[in-house]
Amino acid sequence: MTHQSPLRNFLRTLARATCVAGALALVAGINWVATRENRRFDLTARKVHSLGEKTLQILRGLKSPISITALYPGVAPEAVADLLGEFRRAAGGILTTEIVDPLQNLGYAAQFGNRIDAQERRVVIQAGKAREEIDCTDTPLDEGRLASAIYRAVTESSTVYFLRGHNEYEFESPEPDGLSRLATSLRDLQFKVEGLGLAGAGSKVPDDCRVLVIAGARTTPSDEEKKEISRYLDDGGHALFLVESAIRTPSGTLTEQEQRANPTWNDVLSRWGVTMGDDVAVDISNHMGQDIGCPATSKYPDHDKIVKGLGITFYVRPRSISFVKPSDRQVLFAPLVQTVSGETSWAETDRTLYVHFDEGQDLRGPVTIGSVLLQDPKTWKDGKATKLVVLGDADFVTNQYTNRYSNLDLVVNSIAWLAQREMLAPAEKTGTPEQRLEMTAADIKLAVAGIAVFPVLVMLFGLNVWLRRRK
Numbered sequence: 277m278t279h280q281s282p283l284r285n286f287l288r289t290l291a292r293a294t295c296v297a298g299a300l301a302l303v304a305g306i307n308w309v310a311t312r313e314n315r316r317f318d319l320t321a322r323k324v325h326s327l328g329e330k331t332l333q334i335l336r337g338l339k340s341p342i343s344i345t346a347l348y349p350g351v352a353p354e355a356v357a358d359l360l361g362e363f364r365r366a367a368g369g370i371l372t373t374e375i376v377d378p379l380q381n382l383g384y385a386a387q388f389g390n391r392i393d394a395q396e397r398r399v400v401i402q403a404g405k406a407r408e409e410i411d412c413t414d415t416p417l418d419e420g421r422l423a424s425a426i427y428r429a430v431t432e433s434s435t436v437y438f439l440r441g442h443n444e445y446e447f448e449s450p451e452p453d454g455l456s457r458l459a460t461s462l463r464d465l466q467f468k469v470e471g472l473g474l475a476g477a478g479s480k481v482p483d484d485c486r487v488l489v490i491a492g493a494r495t496t497p498s499d500e501e502k503k504e505i506s507r508y509l510d511d512g513g514h515a516l517f518l519v520e521s522a523i524r525t526p527s528g529t530l531t532e533q534e535q536r537a538n539p540t541w542n543d544v545l546s547r548w549g550v551t552m553g554d555d556v557a558v559d560i561s562n563h564m565g566q567d568i569g570c571p572a573t574s575k576y577p578d579h580d581k582i583v584k585g586l587g588i589t590f591y592v593r594p595r596s597i598s599f600v601k602p603s604d605r606q607v608l609f610a611p612l613v614q615t616v617s618g619e620t621s622w623a624e625t626d627r628t629l630y631v632h633f634d635e636g637q638d639l640r641g642p643v644t645i646g647s648v649l650l651q652d653p654k655t656w657k658d659g660k661a662t663k664l665v666v667l668g669d670a671d672f673v674t675n676q677y678t679n680r681y682s683n684l685d686l687v688v689n690s691i692a693w694l695a696q697r698e699m700l701a702p703a704e705k706t707g708t709p710e711q712r713l714e715m716t717a718a719d720i721k722l723a724v725a726g727i728a729v730f731p732v733l734v735m736l737f738g739l740n741v742w743l744r745r746r747k
Contacts, residue, residue, distance in 0.1 A: 327362055329585060331423040335367040338430065342367075342403040346375045346417070347385055349397070356417055363422065403429040424464045434486040434695060436462055437472040441501075442493035442539075445518075445674055447471070452676035455491060461688045465697065474501040481508040487694045488513060492520040492670025496539045506544050512651070512660025514694040516687070517541055518670035519552050521593035540595070548607055548649055550666055553596035557643040557668065558631055559621035564590045568631060571621065571645070575614045579648055582612065582665075582689045586682040589613065594645040595668035596623035606652035612665065613646030613686070645669065646686075665690040 327335075344363070346356055352375045360373040378385035388400050397412040399422065408425040410417060438447045438455075447455040447469060459469045472488070473479065474497075481488060481504060488508065497505075509515060520538040540552040559571035572590040576583035599609045615621040621641030622633050633640070649664040667687075671677070678684040 327366055327419060328423075331363075331419055332366055334423055334427050335363060335371065338367055338370050338426075340370070340404060340430075342371050342401065342426065342429065344371065344373045344422075344426075345388060345400045345402075346373070347378050347388060347396075347398045347400065348375060348412075349377060349379050349395070351377075353416070359417065359419065359422065363426075399425070401425050401429045406430070428464070428466045431466040431697070433466050433468055435468040435470055435482070435484050436487045436489060436691060436695070437470050437482065437485045439474070439488065439490045439493065440471045441473045441475045442495045442497055444493050445491045445670060447489075447491070450675065453671065453674050455674060457675050457678045457684060458673055458687060461684060462691060465688070465692060467691075467695070474504050480504060481513065486514065487691050488515040489518070489691065490515065490541065491518045491673075492538075493541075494520055494538050502541075502543050506547060509544070509548070509662050509664070512656070512662055514663045515665075516690055516694060517545065517664065517666045518673065518687075519595055519666065519668055520670045521556060521595055521668070522554050545664075545666065547602065548605070548662070548664060549599050549602045549609060550647065550649060550664070551598045551600070552666075552668065553598065553623055553625075553639070555596050555623040555625045555639070557591070557594045557596055557615055557621065557641075557645050558624050559615045559617050559641070561620040562616040569593050569624075571615045571643075573613060573616045575616050575642060577611045577614065579610060579612055581693050582648070583686070586685055586689075589672070589682050589686050590677075591645055591667075591669040591672045592677075593669065594672075596639055597644045597647045597666055597668055598639075599647065599649075606655045607662075608650045608652055610648050611644040611646070612648045612690075613667070614642040614644050617641050663694050665694060 344360060346352060346360060348356065357375060360375070364371055364373050376385060388398075395413060399410040399412060399417055401408040401410075401422075403426075406429045408429045410421055410425050415421075438444065445453060445455050447459040448471075450456045462469050467486070472481065472485075474481070479501075485508070488505070490505075505515070519541055522540075523537055540554070542551055545552065556569055557571055558568045559573075560568055562572050564570040564572050570590055570592055571594065572588050574586070574588050576586060597611075601607070601609075618641050621643055623639035623641075623643050624631055625634075625638055626632070645668040647666050649662075649666070651662040653661065667690075672683050673687045
């Protein structure tokens with residue numbers, strides 16, 4: 277029988293007690309830190325439980341107190357309380373939130389003009405004298421709706437005019453070839469959206485025009501209209517040109533009407549050094565579906581206020597854009613969007629749709645299909661500077677192409693930059709975002725090679741080894 281000394285027993289007990297005390301101290305320390313430091317970690321792949329970057333930009337840019345009151349009969353959904361808490365924490369004390377049951381607080385709810393109803397759910401945002409309301413009776417509150425309402429409450433309205441009279445894409449139309457989704461996004465940014473005709477005698481661009489949008493004019497404007505638009509730009513105006521692609525035909529022969537269709541606006545743009553090509557940008561490696569005339573790209577040279585956070589955009593028969601510095605004015609030019617490839621993309625000039633690179637005739641890629649132009653700050657007049665965004669396509673932002681990809685975001689961000697809006701409202705989020713696998717033609721080829729070709733090669737190699745061993 278082994279006899280253990282009292283000293284050894286004491287040391288063993290002391291070691292055990294020390295371990296227990298250390299563990300308790302560690303747990304207590306962690307809990308103490310947790311109560312003082314409120315930190316959250318979102319481990320989901322797409323950060324679905326975190327506020328978006330543009331929402332954070334809005335909240336961090338708040339200059340004066342703002343209050344949010346959620347009027348929910350009974351018990352408000354836990355998701356609403358969580359969302360309001362996220363906004364409150366991100367705003368850093370300048371934003372207050374509360375959830376009120378109007379059935380239990382009749383007098384308090386009455387000051388918000390709320391109808392006492394067991395079904396109605398409403399969120400009221402107040403910033404000084406400004407007030408915005410969100411009806412959540414049928415559609416649940418989400419980050420996008422709340423951020424957009426806050427943005428509207430703290431932002432003064434300004435007007436975006438869409439040129440009319442030349443068969444442009446219609447901003448009020450909900451049809452697939454309309455621009456109603458673009459108009460809705462602009463209104464969410466506190467823009468007024470109006471149409472503008474310049475065909476009448478003495479017609480002028482209104483003084484309250486913050487941005488003039490030319491969305492795919494398909495008939496040639498008159499000389500008077502072009503002169504008025506040039507005057508507006510010379511006076512420090514801001515404009516977005518969405519220039520429709522040139523008409524192509526397999527025969528190569530265009531009628532006189534087809535030759536006049538889809539004007540380049542070079543009469544106006546060339547005064548600022550910009551020239552729209554009579555061509556189509558093609559990309560053999562990166563395009564949508566099987567159409568090499570619909571280049572897909574995420575190549576955006578540095579211009580964070582417009583392209584930061586954008587995903588893939590694609591274009592339908594886009595024109596190329598070139599720049600030659602004008603001699604009579606000081607301007608700063610920068611590419612905004614380019615095709616991805618160098619060797620496998622170019623600006624095709626052949627009108628017969630025969631796609632083949634011709635040295636000395638076609639422009640080798642990367643092809644610029646979007647650009648930004650700013651009047652040199654040294655030549656500003658009364659603090660006003662001409663700003664242009666020019667894109668070599670128009671129908672890429674119609675309703676049929678804006679349900680996915682970043683086409684709509686690119687145009688909305690461009691207009692916001694032209695209007696000198698420092699904060700951008702995010703696109704609305706509803707529930708868990710749909711996860712789609714977006715693949716260009718090059719991605720599809722690589723996937724096919726990995727899924728089908730490589731396994732077949734392995735099987736053939738194995739079969740060859742097996743046959744040799746049998747012999």
